[in-house]
Amino acid sequence: xxxxxxxxxxxxxxxxxxxxxxxxxxxxxxxxxxxxxxxxxxxxxxxxxxxxxxxxxxxxxxxxxxxxxxxxxxxxxxxxxxxxxxxxxxxxxxxxxxxxxxxxxxxxxxxxx
Amino acid sequence: xxxxxxxxxxxxxxxxxxxxxxxxxxxxxxxxxxxxxxxxxxxxxxxxxxxxxxxxxxxxxxxxxxxxxxxxxxxxxxxxxxxxxxxxxxxxxxxxxxxxxxxxxxxxxxx
Numbered sequence: 001x002x003x004x005x006x007x008x009x010x011x012x013x014x015x016x017x018x019x020x021x022x023x024x025x026x027x028x029x030x031x032x033x034x035x036x037x038x039x040x041x042x043x044x045x046x047x048x049x050x051x052x053x054x055x056x057x058x059x060x061x062x063x064x065x066x067x068x069x070x071x072x073x074x075x076x077x078x079x080x081x082x083x084x085x086x087x088x089x090x091x092x093x094x095x096x097x098x099x100x101x102x103x104x105x106x107x108x109x110x111x112x113x
Numbered sequence: 114x115x116x117x118x119x120x121x122x123x124x125x126x127x128x129x130x131x132x133x134x135x136x137x138x139x140x141x142x143x144x145x146x147x148x149x150x151x152x153x154x155x156x157x158x159x160x161x162x163x164x165x166x167x168x169x170x171x172x173x174x175x176x177x178x179x180x181x182x183x184x185x186x187x188x189x190x191x192x193x194x195x196x197x198x199x200x201x202x203x204x205x206x207x208x209x210x211x212x213x214x215x216x217x218x219x220x221x222x223x224x
Contacts, residue, residue: 040121050210
């Protein structure tokens with residue numbers, strides 16, 4: 001049981017380059033999330049998707065776009081990377097019910113130079 | 114803006130002692146509360162959750178919730194060096210499945 005799988009694990013970009021972070025879950029969860037984690041800032045929600053075909057902004061959506069390709073996959077795209085987007089990115093999924101915890105992927109460490 | 118506050122630490126305790134980690138939250142309507150452990154360079158992993166006032170025990174871990182005081186805590190009994198990690202408190206608001214995270218408390222268990 002793979003759970004939540006994220007790719008790539010590491011990425012270095014130059015300012016202005018674009019990239020897509022991929023995430024897939026095999027737990028049949030409706031809800032999926034993208035968080036970023038920065039030192040001293042904790043986990044901050046970028047975007048989430050409550051179901052296939054729907055996406056909503058979280059706390060820090062600027063500079064990002066997302067696609068919920070199907071129930072399993074939720075991708076995060078940086079169209080024009082900036083140094084401020086250097087961070088560790090986590091994808092997560094959960095069931096649609098109270099008391100449902102988040103299941104996290106292993107994270108992507110992104111550096112923008 | 115929903116806020117979840119944790120003491121950033123580091124909190125140092127000797128091996129075998131009880132570690133007490135605290136968390137306060139601003140949204141009085143919050144319904145569920147989660148504790149995650151995160152080792153350096155790894156993803157958060159769920160320790161336990163609580164949604165009713167009082168205590169909930171799971172092995173060496175006890176979560177305590179006081180909704181009137183908007184306070185949730187995690188006690189780790191018989192602390193081990195392997196418990197050294199950052200502990201994240203997360204709160205699920207009313208009518209939402211999203212979690213709001215605190216910034217985490219770094220725990221160091223000294224052998």
